[in-house]
Amino acid sequence: MRRLLVTGGAGFIGSNFVHHVVDRTDAHVTVLDKLTYAASPEALAGLPGERVRLVEGDVTDARLVDELVGELTGEDDALVHFAAESHNDNSLDDPWPFVQTNVVGTFTLLEAVRRHGVRLHHVSTDEVYGDLALDDPGRFTESTPYRPSSPYSASKAGADHLVRAWVRSFGVRATLSNCSNNYGPWQHVEKFIPRQVTNLLAGGRVKLYGSGENVRDWIHAEDHSSAVLAILDRGQVGPTYLVGADGERSNLQVVRLILGLLGHDPDDFDHVVDRAGHDLRYAIDPTRTRTELGWEPAYPSFEEGLARTIDWYREHEDWWGPKKAAVEAAYASKGQ
Numbered sequence: 360m361r362r363l364l365v366t367g368g369a370g371f372i373g374s375n376f377v378h379h380v381v382d383r384t385d386a387h388v389t390v391l392d393k394l395t396y397a398a399s400p401e402a403l404a405g406l407p408g409e410r411v412r413l414v415e416g417d418v419t420d421a422r423l424v425d426e427l428v429g430e431l432t433g434e435d436d437a438l439v440h441f442a443a444e445s446h447n448d449n450s451l452d453d454p455w456p457f458v459q460t461n462v463v464g465t466f467t468l469l470e471a472v473r474r475h476g477v478r479l480h481h482v483s484t485d486e487v488y489g490d491l492a493l494d495d496p497g498r499f500t501e502s503t504p505y506r507p508s509s510p511y512s513a514s515k516a517g518a519d520h521l522v523r524a525w526v527r528s529f530g531v532r533a534t535l536s537n538c539s540n541n542y543g544p545w546q547h548v549e550k551f552i553p554r555q556v557t558n559l560l561a562g563g564r565v566k567l568y569g570s571g572e573n574v575r576d577w578i579h580a581e582d583h584s585s586a587v588l589a590i591l592d593r594g595q596v597g598p599t600y601l602v603g604a605d606g607e608r609s610n611l612q613v614v615r616l617i618l619g620l621l622g623h624d625p626d627d628f629d630h631v632v633d634r635a636g637h638d639l640r641y642a643i644d645p646t647r648t649r650t651e652l653g654w655e656p657a658y659p660s661f662e663e664g665l666a667r668t669i670d671w672y673r674e675h676e677d678w679w680g681p682k683k684a685a686v687e688a689a690y691a692s693k694g695q
């Protein structure tokens with residue numbers, strides 16, 4: 360029986376991954392999560408108590424991390440590291456928690472897996488590569504140079520570099536993945552898609568940063584989870600695995616889709632103050648992950664996935680409703 364320690368397992372993607380492995384394997388999972396504003400312990404409700412344990416704690420707490428990593432004694436056991444401060448806009452308002460959790464937290468985990476000889480999978484983002492021009496025919500590959508733009512992406516890039524250094528210098532058994540923009544259930548209302556959907560459901564308006572020509576490469580969180588599990592099972596220590604589902608859409612296309620799916624005029628939205636340093640386009644080339652691991656995204660089209668996600672938010676206002684006013688007040692204070 361495999362034991363997994365999943366940091367950030369009460370967050371949007373981490374909780375999806377915990378469900379994914381519990382449904383598909385016999386693994387036992389310990390979630391280590393600080394339960395910040397971004398956590399949704401509700402997302403773990405209903406999982407079997409004898410297989411899933413939630414430990415409230417910080418990835419920068421070296422003693423706690425050492426104790427939990429020390430429990431991973433089986434050959435197949437692993438630490439899967441999702442925990443992060445994850446929102447670019449917050450990193451522009453206050454970068455410190457991003458350095459602390461994303462850089463110091465990853466360092467703390469690396470030292471623990473080094474001491475105990477434990478396998479690590481580090482979850483990262485395509486944002487470490489900076490952005491592409493709208494007319495660039497290329498996409499990010501494993502060899503694209505790092506060029507992060509925001510405090511968030513710089514802190515994730517720093518964490519990636521630490522992982523690579525611990526692999527090379529100390530022989531730590533670590534794999535990495537860099538994934539594109541996720542969407543799906545339980546994503547916090549501060550993020551683009553949930554913000555627009557819940558604005559409309561709450562009787563408000565859609566808010567588009569700048570011109571809206573910026574492109575993101577969307578993948579359902581379920582497909583990110585299946586990729587991480589494939590890397591855990593079959594991935595090679597070494598270069599990163601890029602995870603994406605050929606889901607490039609401009610923000611303008613996405614808001615028009617959301618407006619249409621919710622029965623509104625597709626042009627009835629507000630242009631608001633742009634994000635400082637706003638990356639123009641992300642695009643992932645997932646060829647290596649597909650060919651080497653035989654991984655394929657299984658979710659239907661982005662349009663179908665978006666419609667299902669909208670239905671989920673319609674049915675879960677009890678979860679997002681209490682978070683909404685504070686998030687919107689913070690955006691409004693910045694003209695967003």
Ligand code: NAD
Nearest residue numbers: 367369370371372393394395397398417418442443445541
């Ligand atoms: P999220 O903000 O929804 O969840 C983060 C989780 O980490 C929360 O449960 C939070 O409580 C926990 N956490 C934060 N600081 C912690 C700390 N110091 N100690 C322990 N737990 C802490 O984030 P997400 O969108 O689910 O992202 C998860 C991971 O995936 C991150 O590493 C992120 O960089 C990466 N990623 C996200 C996306 C995306 O589109 N959301 C895409 C690619 C990669």
Ligand code: DAU
Nearest residue numbers: 445446447484485486539540549550551566567568573610
């Ligand atoms: O690419 C992977 C990254 O995707 C992850 O590493 C991050 O953790 C995750 O938050 C996400 O980062 P983005 O900055 O791309 O996501 P966000 O949802 O904040 O914004 C998506 C796009 O939508 C971006 O171009 C900014 C724009 N936007 C965002 C908000 C909140 C708007 O136009 N209006 C908004 O109200």
